[in-house]
Amino acid sequence: MTDALPTELMGRDGMQVRLRRAVAADVPGLVRLLADDAISSGRESDDLAPYQAAFARIDGDPGQLLVVGELEEALVCTLQLTVIPGLARAGALRGQVEAVRVRSDLRSQGIGEAMMRWAADALRARGCAVAQLTTDKRRLGAHRFYARLGWVASHEGFKIQL
Amino acid sequence: MTDALPTELMGRDGMQVRLRRAVAADVPGLVRLLADDAISSGRESDDLAPYQAAFARIDGDPGQLLVVGELEEALVCTLQLTVIPGLARAGALRGQVEAVRVRSDLRSQGIGEAMMRWAADALRARGCAVAQLTTDKRRLGAHRFYARLGWVASHEGFKIQL
Numbered sequence: 001m002t003d004a005l006p007t008e009l010m011g012r013d014g015m016q017v018r019l020r021r022a023v024a025a026d027v028p029g030l031v032r033l034l035a036d037d038a039i040s041s042g043r044e045s046d047d048l049a050p051y052q053a054a055f056a057r058i059d060g061d062p063g064q065l066l067v068v069g070e071l072e073e074a075l076v077c078t079l080q081l082t083v084i085p086g087l088a089r090a091g092a093l094r095g096q097v098e099a100v101r102v103r104s105d106l107r108s109q110g111i112g113e114a115m116m117r118w119a120a121d122a123l124r125a126r127g128c129a130v131a132q133l134t135t136d137k138r139r140l141g142a143h144r145f146y147a148r149l150g151w152v153a154s155h156e157g158f159k160i161q162l
Numbered sequence: 163m164t165d166a167l168p169t170e171l172m173g174r175d176g177m178q179v180r181l182r183r184a185v186a187a188d189v190p191g192l193v194r195l196l197a198d199d200a201i202s203s204g205r206e207s208d209d210l211a212p213y214q215a216a217f218a219r220i221d222g223d224p225g226q227l228l229v230v231g232e233l234e235e236a237l238v239c240t241l242q243l244t245v246i247p248g249l250a251r252a253g254a255l256r257g258q259v260e261a262v263r264v265r266s267d268l269r270s271q272g273i274g275e276a277m278m279r280w281a282a283d284a285l286r287a288r289g290c291a292v293a294q295l296t297t298d299k300r301r302l303g304a305h306r307f308y309a310r311l312g313w314v315a316s317h318e319g320f321k322i323q324l
Binding site: 027030031034040043044045047050051053054055057058061063064066080082084085086087088089090091092094095096098099120123124128129130131132133134135136137143146147149150151152153154155156157158159160161162 | 202250257314
């Protein structure tokens with residue numbers, strides 16, 4: 001996915017976060033961001049090699065856009081967008097948001113909100129008619145957050161380990 | 163996505179459904195299958211042109227596999243698989259299942275179960291560590307169905323119209 005990135009996001013107190021497409025050198029910082037989370041930290045590994053391989057696959061897939069946000073040269077937020085073509089809804093494109101993270105010490109300062117509003121705009125600009133995400137049922141704060149931004153918890157999210 | 167399709171699925175009473183990759187000529191039958199549903203019928207259109215364009219986009223995307231099932235030369239079921247590369251879970255591939263349908267007069271006869279077991283196997287064979295889907299909160303029968311097959315309703319599924 002190509003983009004009009006970089007983009008400036010405005011958090012509260014005039015905090016400016018610069019969004020850009022992730023590059024391979026971001027992988028260590030991205031892994032720290034993914035692990036900086038009570039629910040998902042146990043899923044991540046200290047070995048960076050599988051992440052570097054995964055980054056190359058994301059970066060080479062035109063349906064994916066992995067985004068990072070920088071504040072004073074540190075990675076402070078990330079999310080991944082996926083555009084999924086489908087037949088349903090008269091052949092609508094579906095935009096999916098995965099792996100949303102804001103550095104734990106910077107939460108509740110408007111960064112996530114600005115990033116999610118940017119994500120909806122970015123998916124709309126790519127022709128998506130609907131966007132979707134799933135969030136763990138234990139993340140009650142995240143549910144309130146998405147609802148406040150106009151997202152509707154209309155679906156059950158089922159997973160299975162393979 | 164390339165495949166070892168076609169595959170025979172066995173429903174109850176020895177009913178044999180042949181799964182294969184969808185082709186452009188399946189689009190009219192696929193649209194009928196998508197509309198053969200109480201919740202999503204109102205979303206579909208009589209004009210086939212946007213579906214044909216969407217089919218071409220799905221078919222040309224190596225991350226997608228749109229599958230149809232035939233019984234005595236009629237389309238009786240469908241689903242779409244998407245492989246999403248990501249960094250989380252040590253760079254795991256995520257398999258997504260969308261647009262699951264079984265023709266209304268053939269439900270509860272084991273076709274959907276066989277198709278969903280095939281889907282999990284197909285995603286595992288492509289290296290996916292986890293599979294996911296969302297289903298409307300009103301589809302209580304579907305929730306029981308997926309739970310019976312080992313899927314876990316661990317997540318809230320949020321959507322937003324763009």
